[in-house]
Amino acid sequence: METNTSPLILDGRTLSKTIREELSEQVASWMAGGGKQPHLAAILVGDDGASQTYVSSKVKGCEQTGMKSSLFRFPAETSEQEILDKIDALNNDHDIDGFIVQLPLPKHIDELKVTLAIDPAKDVDGFHPENAGRIQLGLPAFVSATPMGIMTMLERYQIETSGKHCVVIGRSNIVGTPMSILLSRNTNPGNCTVTLCHSRTPDIAAVCREADIIVAALGKPRFVTADMVKEGAVVVDVGITRVPADNDKGYVIAGDVDYDQVAPKCSAITPVPGGVGVMTVTSLLMNTFQAAQRKSF
Ligand code: GUN
Numbered sequence: 001m002e003t004n005t006s007p008l009i010l011d012g013r014t015l016s017k018t019i020r021e022e023l024s025e026q027v028a029s030w031m032a033g034g035g036k037q038p039h040l041a042a043i044l045v046g047d048d049g050a051s052q053t054y055v056s057s058k059v060k061g062c063e064q065t066g067m068k069s070s071l072f073r074f075p076a077e078t079s080e081q082e083i084l085d086k087i088d089a090l091n092n093d094h095d096i097d098g099f100i101v102q103l104p105l106p107k108h109i110d111e112l113k114v115t116l117a118i119d120p121a122k123d124v125d126g127f128h129p130e131n132a133g134r135i136q137l138g139l140p141a142f143v144s145a146t147p148m149g150i151m152t153m154l155e156r157y158q159i160e161t162s163g164k165h166c167v168v169i170g171r172s173n174i175v176g177t178p179m180s181i182l183l184s185r186n187t188n189p190g191n192c193t194v195t196l197c198h199s200r201t202p203d204i205a206a207v208c209r210e211a212d213i214i215v216a217a218l219g220k221p222r223f224v225t226a227d228m229v230k231e232g233a234v235v236v237d238v239g240i241t242r243v244p245a246d247n248d249k250g251y252v253i254a255g256d257v258d259y260d261q262v263a264p265k266c267s268a269i270t271p272v273p274g275g276v277g278v279m280t281v282t283s284l285l286m287n288t289f290q291a292a293q294r295k296s297f
Pocket residue numbers: 100101102103104125145146280
């Protein structure tokens with residue numbers, strides 16, 4: 001069988017740089033026309049290392065694009081009510097256009113309760129049921145940042161999706177499920193026949209071998225191996241897991257795809273790091289600018 005040894009690398013860093021430059025110009029011209037400076041707030045509870053890194057990159061992204069950011073940090077033992085009170089304050093703060101509560105939250109805080117408390121018009125993460133439901137109906141809404149980043153990558157790299165069979169692995173509310181909906185809609189990118197695999201799917205490898213496009217979003221390092229991938233497939237890796245390693249940091253970042261083995265079989269693939277992760281932050285910035293321009297849908 002012929003092997004494709006040089007896949008197209010779907011480079012999230014380069015694409016993000018381009019999009020953030022475009023966004024800075026749009027923000028500058030919005031403000032020159034009298035628009036207020038877009039303002040993103042983030043609530044971070046506890047001291048999880050990965051969450052701190054993600055939130056710092058969101059704050060940095062705001063600086064890069066001329067937007068304002070405010071970070072509200074709370075210790076891990078903060079009560080659920082204190083977080084709900086902060087959300088209420090941000091919902092009513094007219095200077096804040098959009099805000100996020102970084103997940104995961106400590107066990108004693110109910111993530112669903114927190115998500116439901118966020119004003120859908122400021123829910124730039126797109127996690128509120130109103131935004132999730134609107135996406136399902138094809139109505140304007142905040143699309144959750146990771147699926148939006150993947151759709152943007154497919155669009156900007158002109159990956160043909162129409163009529164393709166896409167296998168999404170993982171059914172999370174914030175990635176797998178919205179991804180399956182977005183790719184099946186009558187849009188470009190979209191128009192895929194989608195199979196959503198999860199922990200009860202009997203033979204995921206066999207399903208994956210039928211895929212033209214694989215979106216791996218299950219959070220298991222190097223789960224997708226070369227034998228699961230059809231020659232010429234497009235592979236999108238959403239995984240970002242810290243795997244213990246004997247280096248200065250004590251860990252390496254691993255994706256859900258065994259990149260070195262899988263890449264030679266692909267027509268296109270996203271690397272980890274430098275693929276989907278950075279696009280997630282870029283999408284959040286795009287949503288924040290959208291929130292600043294349009295107070296409600
Ligand atoms: N935790 C992991 N991904 C995300 C995300 O996109 N938004 C928030 N708020 N928390 C996360």
